[in-house]
Structure formats: structure tokens, C-alpha cells
Amino acid sequence: MFTYKNWIFDLDGTLTVAIHDFDAIRDDLGIPQGKRILEAISEMPSDQAQLLHQRLDEIEMELASHTKPQDGAMELLSHLHKNGTNLGILTRNNKKNAQKTLFNCGFSDFFEAEHILGRESVTPKPDPDGVHQLLELWGASPNETVMVGDHPMDMEAGLQAGTSTIFINPKGENLKHEKPDLLIKSLGELLMLF
Numbered sequence: 001m002f003t004y005k006n007w008i009f010d011l012d013g014t015l016t017v018a019i020h021d022f023d024a025i026r027d028d029l030g031i032p033q034g035k036r037i038l039e040a041i042s043e044m045p046s047d048q049a050q051l052l053h054q055r056l057d058e059i060e061m062e063l064a065s066h067t068k069p070q071d072g073a074m075e076l077l078s079h080l081h082k083n084g085t086n087l088g089i090l091t092r093n094n095k096k097n098a099q100k101t102l103f104n105c106g107f108s109d110f111f112e113a114e115h116i117l118g119r120e121s122v123t124p125k126p127d128p129d130g131v132h133q134l135l136e137l138w139g140a141s142p143n144e145t146v147m148v149g150d151h152p153m154d155m156e157a158g159l160q161a162g163t164s165t166i167f168i169n170p171k172g173e174n175l176k177h178e179k180p181d182l183l184i185k186s187l188g189e190l191l192m193l194f
């Protein structure tokens with residue numbers, strides 16, 4: 001069913017079991033509930049922003065040591081990798097934490113370092129900047145590419161860059177806006193469609 005040559009994945013909650021409690025992180029950082037964390041920090045004076053980035057990096061590094069792979073992720077990535085598919089990670093986490101998470105889950109061999117894009121090198125999702133950067137690195141076009149994620153921001157980034165989109169929602173709840181090309185409840189369900 002799938003003919004995409006390029007697969008771009010969100011990391012936390014998509015390839016891994018979601019463990020980030022973003023409300024608790026907001027409390028820790030003193031960011032009002034309901035605000036996007038990275039965007040709220042970026043609006044602060046630079047010395048305060050730098051401190052909060054350091055703290056956020058610490059929190060996420062601690063979380064990275066507890067992450068577990070999502071059921072089906074290993075099979076999915078192995079299958080795609082074996083078939084020579086381009087694989088990328090686009091995360092709002094930082095690259096170091098993303099690499100640690102990938103290592104802990106046994107996924108390191110599937111992703112080349114330059115294809116793991118974190119918040120220090122791209123404008124964070126929902127901005128499509130990271131998708132554009134990966135497509136440029138691969139010399140690829142959006143119509144042979146799919147963005148996979150568990151958050152509306154992942155879908156928005158893909159849609160804005162013109163890729164196909166696959167939305168993972170364990171409850172099977174679709175989005176009101178930014179409707180994905182495919183809605184699945186789990187990576188296991190996705191695997192069955194190959």
C-alpha cells in the first residue's frame with residue numbers, strides 16, 4: 001500500500017511510549033498552562049530563556065533515560081530500513097536527547113545523525129522548516145514523503161510542506177482540522193497495511 005520513499009517521524013509518543021507530562025514541565029519552568037513551551041521560552045529575555053532551555057534539556061535528558069519503544073516500532077523501522085527508505089526524525093526535543101532516546105530504544109542504526117533534526121537546528125513544528133531541510137538533504141520531493149506523528153503539530157508541519165500525513169491516536173480520534181491522509185490507533189495497525 002505504501003510507496004513513500006521518505007518517512008519522517010516524530011519521536012516522543014510516536015516511536016516511543018509517551019511519557020512527557022507537558023503540564024508538569026510547564027509548572028517546573030513557570031510557563032502558563034495552555035502555552036506551547038518552546039514558543040513561550042522564545043518570547044522571554046535571552047538570559048531567562050537560556051536558563052529555561054537548560055532546565056528543559058535537563059528534564060528531557062532525565063526522561064530520555066526512561067523511554068521505551070512503542071509496540072511495532074522496531075518491526076516498522078526494520079522493514080523500512082531494509083527496503084532502502086530514507087528515514088528521518090523531526091522532534092521538538094533537542095538532538096542529543098533524541099539520539100539518547102533512539103539509542104535506548106535500539107533504533108540508532110536506522111537513522112543517520114544528519115537526519116535527526118531537533119529544536120536547535122530547525123524552527124520547531126508546526127513550522128515545516130524541518131521537513132523542508134530533510135527533503136533538501138535527500139534531494140526528495142514532498143509527494144513521495146510521509147510525516148508520521150501523534151500530535152496536530154506533526155500533521156501541520158507535514159501538510160504545510162506538502163507531504164502526506166499519518167496520524168497516530170490510540171483512541172482513534174481524528175483531528176478537527178488538518179485531517180491526515182491516514183488515521184491509525186497504533187504502529188501495529190500501520191504494519192498490517194504493508
Ligand SMILES: [Mg+2]
Binds near residue numbers: 010011012013149150
Ligand atoms: Mg509526539
